[in-house]
């Protein structure tokens with residue numbers, strides 16, 4: 120098939136490239152000329168494992184092209200995928216203007232009947248609104264279909280080729296058949312396509328993200344309760360996760376959820392509920408609990424080093440999760456804001472997201488310093504907070520960390536706050552550091568123990 124993908128971000132670039140890899144002729148269109156230029160040179164504007172090789176291979180094979188507009192022969196494409204951003208507006212509602220703008224482009228150029236496939240995450244009713252806009256403008260029949268994306272940054276390429284499920288929201292049988300055929304090669308180990316109407320499909324995406332975010336926020340709230348009651352979040356997780364009705368995944372307490380999807384989609388669902396007179400109480404509480412987690416982290420630092428004014432806190436891990444350079448709504452950004460507001464300075468390191476974090480915190484000037492090497496970020500800091508469990512942080516030299524960090528000043532050793540609960544407390548304390556996890560309790564060393 121001849122296909123066009125609008126937007127070369129995490130979703131559009133992976134989708135366009137994945138479809139090219141399946142043998143289709145694909146044009147990726149983006150309004151950002153720099154991104155397009157870079158991609159034509161084989162340079163990937165985002166960090167996504169495995170994507171670079173695929174882009175270059177399909178580019179060389181002539182199946183994958185990049186442009187700032189739709190050019191012939193792609194004005195005669197079979198389908199136009201819209202994978203542009205839908206960021207939150209000031210009131211939390213999803214801004215779908217880029218979706219309408221891209222659809223407007225399709226209306227202008229399309230010279231044969233085609234599908235317009237909305238992959239962006241959009242509020243219920245958006246596909247219908249896009250359809251209404253096209254019906255007035257397009258010269259040919261264009262059918263709008265909802266096909267929300269469920270890929271995860273960091274494993275996006277894998278997720279494209281082996282999706283858990285594909286959700287298709289289409290009214291026409293022909294549209295359903297065309298998309299089923301397009302996704303058939305990805306369904307080799309059993310059909311996992313859910314076919315429904317566009318509105319249910321649109322809501323499914325918000326429901327999925329909010330339910331996952333809810334689990335995370337619930338565990339984070341429990342971790343705070345563990346912290347003050349002496350219960351242990353690991354035990355609670357194992358205890359509930361082994362119930363098959365609950366399941367094991369997404370039950371890890373941590374620094375709060377972040378990224379370009381959960382925070383904005385939870386907020387968009389809250390807004391959608393309000394706009395329709397149906398308060399989304401669970402989503403509201405999920406959002407609130409997440410906002411509070413950054414303050415809980417700051418409190419953990421404070422409990423260990425005293426007032427934050429004039430202190431330096433080192434952060435390891437700035438991306439919202441490992442294997443991505445995406446820092447949108449990352450816990451590191453939220454914690455940075457709280458620390459700065461309380462008078463602390465921040466030193467920081469991340470294997471891939473340092474540049475994005477530096478740009479996002481530029482207004483703080485010298486109070487935020489980003490380092491190329493992980494241990495260099497620790498020199499003279501009063502505490503280290505591990506926020507992202509990148510592999511390179513999993514087995515550090517705690518002796519080196521001890522050497523670089525500054526003593527608390529009250530005779531106590533420096534503290535590391537393991538906001539991902541991935542380090543072994545005994546290893547940390549053996550190096551002469553204090554350990555603080557999230558909702559876990561480190562027994563004081565027995566007399567005679569190092």
Ligand SMILES: NC(=O)c1ccc[n+]([C@@H]2O[C@H](COP(=O)([O-])OP(=O)(O)OC[C@H]3O[C@@H](n4cnc5c(N)ncnc54)[C@H](O)[C@@H]3O)[C@@H](O)[C@H]2O)c1
Pocket residue numbers: 125126127128129130131148149150151154202203204205217218220221238239240241268269270271272379380
């Ligand atoms: N990132 C994820 O993990 C993920 C997962 C599932 C769904 N989604 C959803 O997919 C959509 C895209 O997300 P993303 O993270 O890939 O976004 P992104 O911000 O990484 O990329 C969006 C791209 O769209 C381009 N763009 C904006 N307006 C355009 C237009 N009119 N024509 C062509 N290009 C245009 C931008 O220049 C940018 O390159 C969002 O709705 C998001 O909620 C994202």
